[in-house]
Amino acid sequence: MDLSQDHKDEIGMQLTRRLGQLLKDGILAMDEVSEVADYILANIDALQTHEHYVNFLLELNTKWPYFETTLKIEQGVDVADQDKQKAEQMAQFIKNKQLDRALSTAQTG
Numbered sequence: 001m002d003l004s005q006d007h008k009d010e011i012g013m014q015l016t017r018r019l020g021q022l023l024k025d026g027i028l029a030m031d032e033v034s035e036v037a038d039y040i041l042a043n044i045d046a047l048q049t050h051e052h053y054v055n056f057l058l059e060l061n062t063k064w065p066y067f068e069t070t071l072k073i074e075q076g077v078d079v080a081d082q083d084k085q086k087a088e089q090m091a092q093f094i095k096n097k098q099l100d101r102a103l104s105t106a107q108t109g
Contacts, residue, residue, distance in 0.1 A: 003047055011053060014070065015040050015060075022066055036064050050074070 003011075019036060022028040028036070039060070047053050057071040093102035 002049055003053060008044055008047060011047070012040070012044055015044075015067070018067065018070060027066065028064075032064075036060075039063070 016037075019028070019033050023030065023033050043056055047056055054071070054074050057067055057074055061067045061071050090102045090105050093099070093105060
């Protein structure tokens with residue numbers, strides 16, 4: 001799924017809110033917040049798809065393990081989108097009386 005500029009802006013806002021909370025809770029110092037923010041800003045515009053975003057969150061969480069919740073949420077969205085696409089594809093096969101293809105699609109990981 002491609003990321004629109006609006007979605008990228010929302011991602012930036014979510015991560016900014018998380019950074020603010022980490023600062024407020026005393027988990028990160030201001031210099032660390034600046035370092036994370038610089039990393040986010042340097043990479044966010046290059047994100048083209050939801051998969052790129054999830055990979056970015058994996059990298060971000062590896063460097064600074066404070067984004068696990070955001071990562072898990074986004075990974076769940078990715079799985080939900082894939083399941084929805086698979087279900088739509090199966091329904092189309094069934095509608096077209098292609099039961100063998102529907103079954104094959106259901107059995108793929």
